Amino acid sequence: MNFKRLMPESTALRAGSAIVLVALLAACSGTSKPKPAELPANPSLMGVRQSWTVKIPDVGFPLTTDVSGDTVTVAGSDGTVVAIDARAGRETWRGNAGAPLAAGVGSDGAMAAVVTTNNELVALQNGKVLWKQKLSAQAFTAPLVAGRRVFVQTADRSISAWDGQSGRRLWIQQRAGENLVLRKAGVLIAVGDTLVAGIGGRLVGINPANGTSRWESPIAAPRGTNDVERLVDLTGSVSRVGDSVCARAYYASVGCVETQRGALAWSKPAMGADGVSGDQSFVYGTETDGSVVAWRRTDGERAWQSTRFKNRELTSPLAVGRSLIIGENTGTLHFVSREDGALLNRVTPDGSAITVAPVLAGNTVVIVTAKGGVFGYRPE
Template sequence: MKFKRFVPSGGTRLLRGAAVAASIVVLAACSGTAKPKPAEMPAKVEVLGVRKAWNIQIPQVNFPLVANVANDVVTVAGSDGTVVAIDARNGTEMWRGKAGAPLTAGVGSDGTIAAVVTEENNLVALQGGKVLWTQRLSAETFTPPLVSGRRVFVQTADRSTIAFDGQSGRRLWTQTRNTGDNLVLKRPGVLLGLGDTLVAGVSGRLVGINPANGSSRWEAPIASPRGTNDVERLVDLTGTVSRVDNILCARAYYASIGCVDTSRGVLTWTKPAQGSDGLSGDDRAVYGTESNGVINAWRRSDGERVWSVDAYKFRTLTAPLAVGRTVIVGEGTGQLLFLNREDGTALNRVSPDASAIAADPVMAANTVVVVTRKGGVFGYRPE
């Protein structure tokens, strides 16, 4: 896992503000000792029928892509800056455009405007495959932009949240948080809309923000910094969240998972968890994959463990997708796993193109959409 350390120019403090770019260098990767040998893949079963509905090709994906779903449109991107909007009903390519540079974050879209962030720290908005506008950001960004309510929201690596007008790119407001953290994860964080509130992950907290002016409405901690050094104290919220009504459940990096009642801005429960990918869920349970390849289900009401599956131990897994009777997980050798949501037993698995699943599975138009490292975009329909 890559970390970033903020290195201010000309001093020891991180310089913040719209006009000041934070200088950031690579700190370390979590390598340590050799990884344990992955468990043998269980024998394939086909209890659930799974049909490939369509596929298209984009350039290879070597950045932390988040595929965006808006209505029946799935928007994806390749590492080189190619952005593609797809009609998930039939796999038709609606448009294809270029951001002009390799990407570090994407994609956000409301079905009309799509937004990505380049390695040059440029926020690029596209419409119909054409670049609509570009804005320079003050720091690197790994969280995909959020496009909602005719605005584009961005969360940068210096933990600033910024709002732009969707059509013109005019900067509307900036909220900067001085958390005292020196490290930031090179992976997507939490940024989503919930009713009339913008919800962002800031360090180990979910923060409700007024999208009109950037003022905070509430804060709820999922995890608190612990340990004696910067790495041990890192508790950023990462990946997808599980939402049912006003309850959001999120993961704090290698620390815990927890659920927040956003109508009151209070934490309902939290449990220790050792993972780095996001969560999915339904009205009964929250599902997640741990760093050691174990897949867990926690009871949504109180966080108690419902089931745990170690058949894929030490394999690299994506965050899960809970759909109907299944929990769907991507795997590092290119397998897409379909599990029974009741107990985690295998229902089926498919291999799109024998390359690793590059983005968490998403659901659009009754189709499970996955993207591979080779740039294959596949739509599957479980029977």
């Protein structure tokens, strides 16, 4: 197993509580990877049209593509941040945070925020840096920009709020750190007037005005006898329909929480590493063995499971129209049926790995590749 040790750069971290970051538990085994399933001929059962493309530097960090109205904000590993009008693929602005990135991007359509590998929170507007602030630890979850504030979750489990214009810290909520956390993007979203964050295996509702907790709901609980076995973190994209928020606990479960009351609706075992997508009827996810799964949103029972991509490394899916759109580390973008996972079409944007979850802006599906290709597609 490969661990990377993060040495604390601030006395805000407790003495002796160095954070260990797990890149991927699945890599623990020394055995060779199983052979990926052969793909059938492309059936081309639905039309997919490439509308535009934009180039950014290579993407090698856990990028979260931000969508605010028709504006899509992306970033490259070198610190480049670009806002794009998804209707025409036109750059609105391009700037640079001044250092390589560890997390991002968060945006409200006007201001964007990222975190650098130097543990700096950087806010940009119209391509210019507004301000920078030092954080207590590294961050891998994209900042959330909402209500003229910037919210940040760091690897020491702290959550903080910063004034969007001045960069002044407004509050910080600190929790007991854990020996192991994931080197992956977690959960930090706004639901109504509540800031909802993933802390360990729980969704936590926070008052955005002062940082006090309103409720906590466990999607997964730590198990096992050592730190590795007990590692539980919520990771990746979530599915929100009204007050219902569904999320994945890394290698443990998928579950849904009613955020109005903070009540767990259901939690089911699942072996996946990336987030989920969904609609009013189903929650969709990809498992680490390449399976694509649909759970019923009402009770979490499995509606269907497809093994067509067995042993392939997939992104979390995006539900659009009659299809789920899934990226693969081979560079292929798959379009499958939301009804049963049947293959509908596939395209290859630029041949480099697709590890960033697809997003939807208006009627445009936006894909980001490892080589920094940003592509806008319009499915039929």
